[in-house]
Amino acid sequence: MAIVGRPNVGKSTIFNRIAGDRISIVEDTPGVTRDRIYAHGEWLGTEFSMIDTGGIDIGDEPFLKQITEQAEIAIDEADVIVFVVSAREGLADADERVAKILYRADKPVILAVNKADNPEQRQDIYDFYALGFGDPYPISGAHGLGLGDLLDAVVQSFPSEDQSVEDDSIRFSLIGRPNVGKSSLVNALLGEDRVIVSDIAGTTRDAIDTKFTDNTGTEFTMVDTAGIRKRGKVYENTEKYSVMRAMKAIDNSDVVLVVLNAEEGIREQDKKVAGYAHEAGRGIIIVVNKWDTLKKNNHSLHDFELHIREEFQYLAYAPIIFVSAVTHQRLGDLPELIKKVSQNHAKRVQSATLNDVIMDAVAMHPTPSENGKRMRIFYATQVAIQPPTFVIFVNEPELMHFSYERYLENQIREHFDFTGTPIHLIERRRK
Ligand code: GDP
Numbered sequence: 001m002a003i004v005g006r007p008n009v010g011k012s013t014i015f016n017r018i019a020g021d022r023i024s025i026v027e028d029t030p031g032v033t034r035d036r037i038y039a040h041g042e043w044l045g046t047e048f049s050m051i052d053t054g055g056i057d058i059g060d061e062p063f064l065k066q067i068t069e070q071a072e073i074a075i076d077e078a079d080v081i082v083f084v085v086s087a088r089e090g091l092a093d094a095d096e097r098v099a100k101i102l103y104r105a106d107k108p109v110i111l112a113v114n115k116a117d118n119p120e121q122r123q124d125i126y127d128f129y130a131l132g133f134g135d136p137y138p139i140s141g142a143h144g145l146g147l148g149d150l151l152d153a154v155v156q157s158f159p160s161e162d163q164s165v166e167d168d169s170i171r172f173s174l175i176g177r178p179n180v181g182k183s184s185l186v187n188a189l190l191g192e193d194r195v196i197v198s199d200i201a202g203t204t205r206d207a208i209d210t211k212f213t214d215n216t217g218t219e220f221t222m223v224d225t226a227g228i229r230k231r232g233k234v235y236e237n238t239e240k241y242s243v244m245r246a247m248k249a250i251d252n253s254d255v256v257l258v259v260l261n262a263e264e265g266i267r268e269q270d271k272k273v274a275g276y277a278h279e280a281g282r283g284i285i286i287v288v289n290k291w292d293t294l295k296k297n298n299h300s301l302h303d304f305e306l307h308i309r310e311e312f313q314y315l316a317y318a319p320i321i322f323v324s325a326v327t328h329q330r331l332g333d334l335p336e337l338i339k340k341v342s343q344n345h346a347k348r349v350q351s352a353t354l355n356d357v358i359m360d361a362v363a364m365h366p367t368p369s370e371n372g373k374r375m376r377i378f379y380a381t382q383v384a385i386q387p388p389t390f391v392i393f394v395n396e397p398e399l400m401h402f403s404y405e406r407y408l409e410n411q412i413r414e415h416f417d418f419t420g421t422p423i424h425l426i427e428r429r430r431k
């Protein structure tokens with residue numbers, strides 16, 4: 001779902017209200033700043049992602065050009081468009097301008113009249129019928145009024161997903177800032193020896209997934225290859241747009257290849273993009289591309305690896321592969337690595353073995369204690385996959401330390417191969 005409308009009608013207020021605290025970025029991930037234009041929402045059991053197009057500003061373009069581009073982003077990216085106008089200011093020329101662009105969309109448009117804070121203002125919605133989008137929904141983003149009815153309409157307008165096609169393929173995406181070599185890697189990976197099974201049109205017009213099989217017969221789906229190919233629209237060069245696109249691709253993947261450029265080293269935007277993949281709990285592989293451009297000695301690979309480990313400390317679990325889309329160096333190893341990470345991401349371990357590992361860990365390093373009270377671990381169990389998630393039942397969850405949790409995670413990783421996947425530990429109280 002995408003939210004559009006001229007400035008100041010309340011788009012970001014509504015966006016934040018719907019996202020609540022489910023804004024998908026945790027602030028203490030290094031290098032990740034809060035970027036409130038893409039978030040997850042949920043209504044009556046339907047999960048959806050949401051874009052605040054107002055947050056994507058298109059360089060120095062004039063006002064009308066900006067709102068035009070934002071409306072086009074909504075048409076390109078969303079299944080359902082929420083068009084916001086304001087009951088306070090009434091119908092404005094700029095509203096009509098946005099409407100004109102939205103007429104071209106063959107997607108449902110729901111008209112929300114915001115700032116309808118009280119009953120009189122709820123009467124002021126009739127002018128907006130003139131926009132031609134049917135019944136307007138009076139809402140107040142500031143006070144959270146009318147959002148339920150609006151979201152009912154949004155959820156009902158989602159195209160019904162055709163999940164009848166069985167798909168066991170490994171879904172992965174390539175993300176990274178412009179020019180790191182994503183499209184070159186896509187082309188190289190889809191080169192001669194691989195069979196492209198089909199191009200599958202996704203829910204939005206140009207979200208195209210590409211399926212291929214490797215030489216062992218394993219099926220892969222490369223998510224959003226169309227997003228990687230440049231289509232030459234103005235807004236595609238804005239950073240917020242490319243970040244948003246990356247977040248969408250991450251959402252639809254099991255494994256994310258974070259592509260870095262060996263020639264330029266690590267930039268702030270690389271960390272941001274990698275942070276989203278980590279946050280989303282996807283399997284991650286760090287791909288250092290353009291390895292051919294470096295003059296190398298015996299230390300180069302090791303030095304570069306140390307540098308990455310230092311800059312991406314929260315990605316300690318992610319394997320690193322040094323490749324070249326031009327010379328195809330090590331590209332042949334990539335499908336196997338993606339497969340391994342995807343298996344680890346979906347791995348289930350046996351409770352008995354898990355508990356042996358935890359109890360051995362406790363025997364080697366006593367659990368934390370405070371004021372004479374010691375944390376006791378009763379047992380642990382894996383409750384989920386993708387990513388593997390473990391619940392540890394303890395007497396007092398508050399006694400768990402970050403460092404002890406890290407220690408347990410390392411012990412688990414030493415005994416089971418979880419290369420490439422984050423794992424989550426959750427403490428639960430049990431008397
Ligand atoms: P955007 O530019 O469309 O994203 O608009 P904002 O969300 O930034 O809101 C613009 C202004 O309108 C802010 O001062 C908000 O506090 C205010 N606002 C947003 N929603 C409502 C509402 O439901 N009622 C009233 N009275 N003010 C609102």
Ligand code: GDP
Nearest residue numbers: 178179180181182183184289290293324325326
């Ligand atoms: P994207 O914006 O991430 O999709 O990057 P592109 O695939 O368009 O690549 C950007 C530029 O880097 C192009 O000029 C490519 O030819 C070049 N490039 C991509 N991969 C490599 C590589 O492995 N080695 C070298 N030397 N150049 C590369």
